[in-house]
Amino acid sequence: MPASIHLLPENLCNQIAAGEVVERPASVVKELVENSLDAHATQITIEIEGGGSRLIRVSDDGDGMGKDDVFLCLERHATSKIASSADLFRLQTLGFRGEALPSIAAVSRLTVRSQTAAAPEGWELYVEAGTVKKAGAIGLPTGTTIEVRDLFFNTPARRKFLRKEETEFGHIAELVTRLALCSPEVQFQLVHNQRTILNAPRQHRLEERIATLLGRPLLADLVKVDKSDPGAGLELRGLISHPNLHRSSSAAIYTYINGRYVRDRVVQHAILDGLRHLFPRGRYPVAVLFLSIPGAAVDVNVHPTKHEVRFSQQSLVHDFIAGGIKEALRPGIEVLGCQLPVLDRSHGTSGSYGGTVTLPVAASVSVLVAPQVAEVPQVSEPVVTWAAPAVAAPFAGSYFSSLRIIGQFRASYIVAEDDEHLLLIDQHAAHERIGFERLRREFHGGAVARQGLLFPEIVEFDFKETALLSEYLDPLRRLGFELEPFGPRTFALKAVPQLLAGRDNFVQLLHDIASDLGELGISRRIEDAIDSFLLLISCHGMVRARQKLSQIEMTALLADLDRIDFNAHCPHGRPVYSRLSDPEIARLFRRSA
Numbered sequence: 001m002p003a004s005i006h007l008l009p010e011n012l013c014n015q016i017a018a019g020e021v022v023e024r025p026a027s028v029v030k031e032l033v034e035n036s037l038d039a040h041a042t043q044i045t046i047e048i049e050g051g052g053s054r055l056i057r058v059s060d061d062g063d064g065m066g067k068d069d070v071f072l073c074l075e076r077h078a079t080s081k082i083a084s085s086a087d088l089f090r091l092q093t094l095g096f097r098g099e100a101l102p103s104i105a106a107v108s109r110l111t112v113r114s115q116t117a118a119a120p121e122g123w124e125l126y127v128e129a130g131t132v133k134k135a136g137a138i139g140l141p142t143g144t145t146i147e148v149r150d151l152f153f154n155t156p157a158r159r160k161f162l163r164k165e166e167t168e169f170g171h172i173a174e175l176v177t178r179l180a181l182c183s184p185e186v187q188f189q190l191v192h193n194q195r196t197i198l199n200a201p202r203q204h205r206l207e208e209r210i211a212t213l214l215g216r217p218l219l220a221d222l223v224k225v226d227k228s229d230p231g232a233g234l235e236l237r238g239l240i241s242h243p244n245l246h247r248s249s250s251a252a253i254y255t256y257i258n259g260r261y262v263r264d265r266v267v268q269h270a271i272l273d274g275l276r277h278l279f280p281r282g283r284y285p286v287a288v289l290f291l292s293i294p295g296a297a298v299d300v301n302v303h304p305t306k307h308e309v310r311f312s313q314q315s316l317v318h319d320f321i322a323g324g325i326k327e328a329l330r331p332g333i334e335v336l337g338c339q340l341p342v343l344d345r346s347h348g349t350s351g352s353y354g355g356t357v358t359l360p361v362a363a364s365v366s367v368l369v370a371p372q373v374a375e376v377p378q379v380s381e382p383v384v385t386w387a388a389p390a391v392a393a394p395f396a397g398s399y400f401s402s403l404r405i406i407g408q409f410r411a412s413y414i415v416a417e418d419d420e421h422l423l424l425i426d427q428h429a430a431h432e433r434i435g436f437e438r439l440r441r442e443f444h445g446g447a448v449a450r451q452g453l454l455f456p457e458i459v460e461f462d463f464k465e466t467a468l469l470s471e472y473l474d475p476l477r478r479l480g481f482e483l484e485p486f487g488p489r490t491f492a493l494k495a496v497p498q499l500l501a502g503r504d505n506f507v508q509l510l511h512d513i514a515s516d517l518g519e520l521g522i523s524r525r526i527e528d529a530i531d532s533f534l535l536l537i538s539c540h541g542m543v544r545a546r547q548k549l550s551q552i553e554m555t556a557l558l559a560d561l562d563r564i565d566f567n568a569h570c571p572h573g574r575p576v577y578s579r580l581s582d583p584e585i586a587r588l589f590r591r592s593a
């Protein structure tokens with residue numbers, strides 16, 4: 001017989017809601033800080049212990065709550081922020097569902113302390129797993145402190161899913177970054193295990209906030225975005241990086257709609273659309289962008305934790321954003337690039353690459369894109385194609401050394417011949433392949449050869465990158481990077497892979513690695529991604545396309561090609577060489593061979 005229908009007890013409802021709202025400590029921080037911002041705080045202190053699983057304490061100097069509200073705020077669907085459904089379409093606050101505090105209280109030991117300016121005394125409430133255990137009056141300055149201890153202590157299955165302390169703290173720091181970027185006028189302090197990680201004073205300009213949160217060196221490469229369409233009530237303001245500065249993932253794109261952080265597909269797509277042809281393919285800008293849009297034209301009530309929205313006029317908004325980005329970056333800039341495989345972003349366990357991405361090879365702005373070989377002169381018929389081996393070269397031993405070098409074409413290709421073929425060798429691709437194979441050999445033999453830096457370089461990262469790099473210091477060392485924690489968001493770089501010695505683009509490379517580490521996700525281990533990191537390193541260490549090579553250098557390059565094992569787990573890179581046989585050349589000129 002089926003069980004009869006019954007209403008679930010309140011506490012169980014809250015625990016179920018907690019499953020939605022409270023995914024990890026960072027979600028608690030988000031809810032608490034948003035509440036502080038909604039309460040007009042000008043100073044917010046976030047104290048974390050043990051990555052947030054031991055303690056999360058958020059204190060603010062906001063409006064505070066009176067006695068009744070201190071009790072009410074822990075009830076489900078209790079909110080001071082909306083009263084009618086019409087309010088949903090003119091939200092001025094970050095919260096409105098009234099389910100965060102009861103959900104958090106259901107899965108932790110929670111203390112609320114609050115005092116309003118008008119009340120003679122403040123109130124304190126202690127709640128364990130959703131049940132009020134203690135309440136009383138206390139004296140406090142105006143404002144609210146909420147303390148969450150032992151998150152998920154009564155739901156061990158969830159607690160088990162918490163990751164390492166550094167990782168959880170990385171999520172928290174990222175979250176604080178998102179919130180602090182859109183409220184520069186509020187002072188933010190973030191403390192982990194008694195160590196102050198961030199202290200952002202009240203700032204008047206977005207630039208200053210970005211410098212504090214994401215690193216001052218960025219400022220040199222940011223340009224202003226400022227576009228409005230008064231007719232549609234649309235405004236887009238903020239900063240985006242110039243095509244010199246880009247990242248391997250979209251993690252440094254911060255977007256806000258009406259002051260609320262969003263990570264929306266339409267918005268992301270519009271941004272990338274706006275910078276298409278300006279940025280290397282597969283690369284992303286650093287950006288902090290604020291879109292204002294009439295409340296009635298956007299629905300933010302889609303999901304409590306997912307950052308998606310719904311626009312009533314999607315394509316209008318899309319084109320407006322894309323146009324704003326395009327204008328800001330102004331057309332006509334192209335970036336040097338080289339093709340190379342990137343980390344497979346799909347889960348799974350293989351170390352394979354998915355797709356290709358264009359990577360920068362120099363910071364200067366000029367026109368050059370690594371050319372795809374296999375370009376054929378257009379002849380009507382018969383069609384002759386250069387034979388471009390897709391992956392592995394069939395040659396073993398001394399084939400490349402035996403070639404006769406004819407010369408160099410456009411400072412990019414070595415032109416050579418054997419007895420029956422004309423060959424073009426892409427010097428850039430060849431170097432990349434040689435470097436990659438060498439690094440792989442070194443890595444699997446223990447560690448990539450390192451070169452100590454005479455003066456350690458202090459490198460600055462954002463919080464999320466810092467957390468990721470801290471977690472992977474050992475594997476990074478095996479990859480050739482000796483990083484030592486220095487400040488809250490800086491590392492002293494003491495050694496780099498020998499292949500990179502003398503180059504100055506480590507910093508971009510480390511940002512790329514951090515960003516790829518962030519994409520690894522829980523299901524994959526760093527070992528699975530090693531090849532893509534080795535490839536990144538080799539790409540940065542190789543000879544540029546467009547570099548005049550001497551006869552000796554060309555000979556050496558060909559000899560190196562003979563020394564590497566092409567067939568060993570080759571990346572799906574570009575072909576290294578291409579060749580035409582004598583009869584094929586004859587056919588090109590419609591001669592019988």
Ligand code: ADP
Nearest residue numbers: 035039073079080095096097098099100101144
């Ligand atoms: P919501 O933010 O969706 O209203 P919450 O559960 O997060 O729901 O909070 C419930 C209510 O508690 C809020 O509407 C607000 O009135 C009150 N509140 C929570 N945190 C604070 C705070 N830091 N300062 C003042 N009031 C707060």
Ligand code: MG
Nearest residue numbers: 031035095100
């Ligand atoms: Mg809230």
